[in-house]
Amino acid sequence: MLGTLTASQIDALLQSHAFGRIGYQIDGRIYIIPVTYLFDGTSILAHSREGEKIRALRNQQEVCFQIDEIADQRNWQSVLVWGLYEEISDPQERYYVLDRLIRKIYKLDVHQAADKPMELDVRPEQLLDEEVKHIVYRIRILEKSGRFQQQA
Template sequence: MLGKLNNDEIDQVLTTGIVGRIGCTDKGKVYIVPVNYAFNNTYLIAHSQEGMKIEMMRKNPHICFQVDEMINLTNWRSVVVWGDYEEVTDAKEKYYAMKFLVSRLSQLRVSETAGVAEMHREMAMQDASTNIIRPVIYRIRIHEKTGRFEKE
């Protein structure tokens, strides 16, 4: 059976997921890339090093985000979110957003590319003035979301 997810089911998929795909555009070029994230019932929180994705979202903050929950090809849930990229720059906000993201990801076994160890070090060195490359912490302000499912 195919169907639509209600708002609570959409939020459940967003809450339990940790990897989604973010889509951004610049000058007609579409870029879709997987990101680790955490959902706090208001925003999607994520981090990244400076690069194409961050540059594109700074120029055009309107994004699309997609996450799947796959059991098999006949049992799945999928959510699509539209929203706006917002870089977290306030030191206190950045600390708490990073703490939330780290707490969510540190409960799971994740790839070294997720940068959890680096985020732990970053949090420990908040007051240190070093030349380490600091990740960009950002959130997605959600404007619209939809979800579908198939259940055998």
């Protein structure tokens, strides 16, 4: 059966993943890049170092974001998000986003390797070091869409 995901199914899928792909444009060329992210119910939150992607997003704020869960070619779910790129400049908000992001990624790693110690290797304050410019940003969601296929 091929179908459309409900709004709550879309939100649940976005909430349950930490890795997605952001699509943006530079000089008429489309780029699709993997990113780690958080979903807070209204936005996709992520970070990146200063570079070509950030320069492109500053120039063209309209972006697309995608995640999927694929068991096989007949059993999958996919979500597309369209939204606007915004940098987060408030230090407290940046710290909060980075802390949550690191903890989410670490939690996923712990499930994959149960022998890891229960402490974070990277602290948010390290990512806020001005020597290495980390950009914390959100994609303010304007529209979401999801599809699935499920066969026994």
